[in-house]
Amino acid sequence: MKKLINDPERVVQEELEGIALAHPDLVKVHFNPNYIVRADAPIKGKVGIISGGGSGHEPMHGGFVGLGMLDAACPGAVFTSPTPDQMLEATKAVSGGAGVLHIVKNYTGDVMNFEMAADLAKAEGIEVESVVIDDDVAVKDSLYTAGRRGVGSTVLAEKLCGAAAEEGRSLKEVADVCRKVKDWGRSMGMALTSCAVPHVGKPTFDLPEDEMEIGIGIHGEPGRKRMKIKPADEIVEMLMEPIISDIPYKEGDEVILFVNGMGGTPLIELYIVYRKAYEIATKHGLKVVRNLIGPYITSLEMAGTSITMLKVDEDMIKLWDAPVKTAGLRWGI
Amino acid sequence: MSISRDAILEWIKAYAAVIEENKTYLTDLDAAIGDADHGANMHRGFKAVLGKMSELADKDIGTILKTVGMTLLSTVGGAGGPLYATFFLQAGMKTAGKMELTPEDWYTALEAAVNGVKMRGKAELEDKTMIDALVPALNALNESIHDGASMTEALQRCAQAAKEGMEATIPLVARKGRASYLGERSAGHQDPGATSSYLLLKTAAEVLGKA
Known part of the structure; x- marks a missing residue:
């Protein structure tokens, strides 16, 4: 590598x-x-x-x-x-x-x-x-x-x-x-590629060109499920569903929606992810009051994304x- | 037969060489179910330990083991750092001031070391960790001493039990450490921590068991 x-x-x-x-x-x-x-x-x-x-x-x-x-x-x-x-x-x-x-x-x-x-x-x-x-x-x-x-x-x-x-x-x-x-915060990530730790020099895991890893962590550790790559919207659904169902977010709750890049995915793709994540949150009656989009918690050169949703109150918005x-x-x- | 201070120093040096030889092997085991750093971390730690050897030549066994522990604590990182540091610090506390160890002394030191690792890592048998190699090894050592086995034989039985414990981690589903994130997918792989623990006791049998 x-x-x-x-x-x-x-x-x-x-x-x-x-x-x-x-x-x-x-x-x-x-x-x-x-x-x-x-x-x-x-x-x-x-x-x-x-x-x-x-x-x-x-x-x-x-x-x-x-x-x-x-x-x-x-x-x-x-x-x-x-x-x-x-x-x-x-x-x-x-x-x-x-x-x-x-x-x-x-x-x-x-x-x-x-x-x-x-x-x-x-x-x-x-x-x-x-x-x-x-x-x-x-x-x-x-x-x-x-x-x-x-x-x-x-x-x-x-x-x-x-x-x-x-x-x-x-x-x-x-x-x-x-x-x-x-x-109040929940996240889930996915990877399109692996990444290589410098002193190891080779990818931490193998991921064929047409496959992706759902549920990836930030250390190149394999996730829970590997499958054929799908369009972005379907991937976002696979990440958002477990997040929304994990905490009892109520209709009308205000959230910060954070779409993170894993290091190797460009902003153009992260905005495509944000577009669908915003749509899903809104469909569930959640109000996206703030957002963060970009590579902030990365995994070397791994391509992929993670989505974080944090329910916030007035004080937290002020702090944000x-x-x-x-x-x-x-x-x- | 007892274990001399010089033998302990030789054991540590020999283990540093074993880690160097097995660096890639340990990292490969870790890559399968963890984060691909166990070999590199242990290598960094024991390289630093080797740098301390000259100042330890005239010290008691407790000081030697405690220095190894403190050095690992500040150089290894990851989960292995605090766990191996605790192992040597605890063993060092039980051997403070001693210039040689009887088989019973060695057992007492190893028992404290293993209990320390259990406490720090909150792991139990069959969690797929270092504990799976260390606990059977400790039990085998205890039995060997009760059977009146020679020091050489006791250390060999101890290492053999660690080997069996290490191999028994292969089918286990991890319940502690980074491998636990994989759930069922962690089964079928040998635990890297159990492997480095086995190598430590295997080196002990080879070096300390020399009659």
Whole structure:
């Protein structure tokens, strides 16, 4: 698989060097342990928000560090959870005395590493709350499995919690916003192609030219069902139905509709997806009050899309509209 | 027969070499049901461990194992990082200050290590994880010691049980870790974590069991 890299072992290091050069007004990049932190951190009296995960999902999470969103992001190796020492140092770097929120995606490694980091931070006297996002309806939730994966809702949680912290809300109040997103957001994704982890060099799974994978995760892990490719509208129906039936969305509910690109799918196709997703939501009596369309939580060069729908109340809409200034998301400023 | 401090150092070095040799194999197993990084992650971790070896040459077994654990914690990542880190940290706590281990000491250390992994990963037998290799191995070691087996034989029976446990993960449907997202489709593949755990105990039998 062709890649625009120098050395598979130095992909994350060199990416971070690029970010440091590109956005010195927004962030500082700390190496060994690696984390990206707001240029003006720590902010006294403000709740700090950190997230992290494997690399390969850019702009998430590093691209969301800045005013109105994350205070720090911990990038792991490609598709590999970061380590507790990174998370601990990032937590300390953003701690302004009001506590720190860890936004964690539900993957076994991420959860275990963040748990260890939270224990270490608490031992150093920093108040930490953790919320684990698990919004992927493609995975059956059960007491006997690792549970649903954390995907698209994470981006929305980072935006809303970032705005809440910027307003000066308490750690508990910011964590409550995150828990609302966890409870009210649902996602499902699909892939047209696989992707290749740089140090592996070959696609994570094989997907024939005329087939697609429904229920794909963001790490190239195969989904739950493989089938012949279909027109976009039918694919969108296959993604929207499980989302809408998973939470009891009521007629008249207001939602944010987020159509995400997996990294290799152009915007022209994402708008085709949005068009049908909007139509289906409206047919179910849901009011799409805000949207986000583009590659925000990607899976390297994978072609495909994921759809996230988040039910919102008035407060959440206000938080969504609040100013944000990050490399990956910027408005109102 | 007992296990010397030097033998423990040799075991760690030998395992780092085994991981290097099996890096692609472990990653391929992971690609089938996970996210294709187990071999690379373990390799990165044990390469860092090798870098610490010179400063450990005159330390006690507890310090050696704890240093291995802390090094893995900050270098491996993924789920394997905290799990293998916990394994070595727990074993290190039970062997603090010791310069050699009796078979009973070794059992106590391994028992704490396995219980630590269970606690951290919240996994049980037949979840298709490291636990499926580690728990039968621990039981076999216990039985061997009670049978009055030699250290060499006890370690061999321990490794053999880990091998059988690892192979028994093939038909299982995963209930923990990333493989659980696949549901029924995870059956038919050997668990990569159980495999690296078996290799650890196999290396122990080869290195520590040398009479």
